[in-house]
Amino acid sequence: MTMFFKKLSDPKIFVYTIMWMMTLVFIGTIAQREMGLYYAQQKYFSNWLAWLGPIPTPGGRLTMLVMLINMAAMLYKSTLWQWKKIGILIVHLGAMLLLIGGGITAWFSFEGNMVLDEGEQSNFIVNSQQSELAFINTTQSAFDDVISMPEKILTDGNLLTSPDLPFSVEIIQFYSNAKPIRRSQPNNDSYHGLAKNFLLMPMDNEKESEMNRSGVLFKISETHSDADGIYSLFLGQSIPQTLFVNGQNFNLVLRRERIYLPFAIELLDFKRVLHPGTTIPKSFSSEVNLIDNEIPRRVMIQMNEPLRHAGYTFFQASFSQSEGGEISILAVVKNYGRLFPYISSLIMSLGLLIHLLLQMPKLFVPKVTKKV
């Protein structure tokens, strides 16, 4: 066991993983020119394995986990637990905290956009990178029940059931980017709605991942009615597919993944200031009402001055023009690991300072050279 930890705590592992991370950063930077930022991040940094052609190599996630385990194993060395090395130990713990923060950010954080027309109110953000298949039970007059299936589980052949759905859903095929093509003649009666007259043709992913129009072909069964059959939906299909099963009405829609917030934001006014004599924006800002527990609070969100509330941060990201007026686009981030880099940097600085102070007396001791 001791031998095992000795191997695991070999400083060479740290050196190699650092070098491999630098290589990944280089490859990822080059690759993003061709495949776009999002896909390059996913392929090289957010995966356990990064495939370089047919060759599997450690992805960013695996590399950093190995680095963390190696650093944790180094703590096993009794030589590190000495007063004179307390500075190094603190630096070591700070670096580990940084990696743990990275892990927490990678797994638990999310970001999206809130798109608001002037005068409009919203309590959800949309993830522009991921879709969801939503079954919206509209039977009740006061509220809607939403059963949503995130893109990660819309894998080919996956059978999805929920106690809140009176039918089962089998994903036949999911397309990250597809185009609806009209069939030369209608398909047989097992196909319903759009699927009867259209097929979804898979397409290469766009470089700008937000431009992809995902599509899904799925089978609904166990309705014990004519509603059993094959359906298809694509992103941006503004009119949802409807389904009537056991006296309940469902809207079926493939849409950008929604994350509901425990409060709402209302856009009161969007302002855009241009550089004089040009059409280049100098600044843009959104005056909003933050409505929490039905109590509105007026806040200004502008460039470099985000709104922080309940763990969410709202940045002024962009704007657009609609027929009705201006549209403000807010980037929304919830990052549980947000404070880790600050705290770990402080810890590492403190560790380096202590180490410097402890080593300082050596600077004033004259070196003894042996005379031959």
Place this chain on the structure above:
Amino acid sequence: MNHTFLILPLLLLFISTSCDDNQHIRHYRIEKENAPEISIQQTSVASDINWTSPSNWISSTGSSMRIGSFTVPYSNGEGDLSVIKLGGTAGGLAPNINRWRGQLNLEPNTEEDIQKYIQMGESPMGSFQWLTILNSENDKTAFIASIFQTHTHTIFVKLSASQPGISELEKEFLNFCKSFRMDASK
């Protein structure tokens, strides 16, 4: 000195964080939402007429007479929309409407009868008339159509779908007709 306790929590942390929260079916209750807004995209045609059409309408190829042709999806199927431009009065209002009625096995109406149910709309290109044609004995096919009369031409916009489809698409169809305008550059 035994430091195993330092390694185990770290491993446990990573094992637990591997459980991605975003891999499960979610169920939540929300207040009723308004019907989704239909995003509009600009469409230009090889003609002197321009319009804006909903983004989910799919351009299709129709007969050569059509200056615009769309496949229009709705919840349980898809409709076919055509825009046809003919010279002069194109034979008059009543003969054209009766031709469509004949396609649905309905008896022809007189001009006077038609004026009782035909409705008016406004667009930047001028006012237009519109109507729906339904056969109560056949809900599989129905029409909603509009007719624009200019000084030199008549423009027919006709959407063919099932009766429920026509009801569902009426608002979209009328918004489409209200967007018709002349392109001065052509």
